[in-house]
Amino acid sequence: MLQNATLFSLASRLADHAAQRQVTAAQNIANADTPDYRAQRISEFEVAMDTGAVSLRQTREGHLGQGGNAHAFSIQEDRQFLSPNGNSVSIENEMVMAASAQRDHDKALAIYRHGLSIMRSALGR
Numbered sequence: 001m002l003q004n005a006t007l008f009s010l011a012s013r014l015a016d017h018a019a020q021r022q023v024t025a026a027q028n029i030a031n032a033d034t035p036d037y038r039a040q041r042i043s044e045f046e047v048a049m050d051t052g053a054v055s056l057r058q059t060r061e062g063h064l065g066q067g068g069n070a071h072a073f074s075i076q077e078d079r080q081f082l083s084p085n086g087n088s089v090s091i092e093n094e095m096v097m098a099a100s101a102q103r104d105h106d107k108a109l110a111i112y113r114h115g116l117s118i119m120r121s122a123l124g125r
Helices: 007-030 045-051 091-123
Strands: 039-042 075-078
Touching: 007 039, 007 045, 007 091, 039 091
Parallel strands: none
Antiparallel strands: 039 075
């Protein structure tokens, strides 16, 4: 699968994955006091790439043209930090997950920027 992927598409997929992880962490934090709410987790990028699960998701009819939800992110429940009211959100854990997603997003942007720089150098600009 990776032999056909370009540097830019991998950077884009990493950025998409990081954005979805950030959204998931934000939803978990927003529901930190909701009884019986189960924190959600998205698999790591490497796991998502191995399963082919990273791509854009269509959120409404006509969004992304003819695309679809063929490879939506895999989301699992996290029951590791279950509190007495049945909530499994750990604010500390969510902050770590959000910081990790930010690092991945920054990494994707750096890869994209450096790739453009190499292309410009090759073109003599």
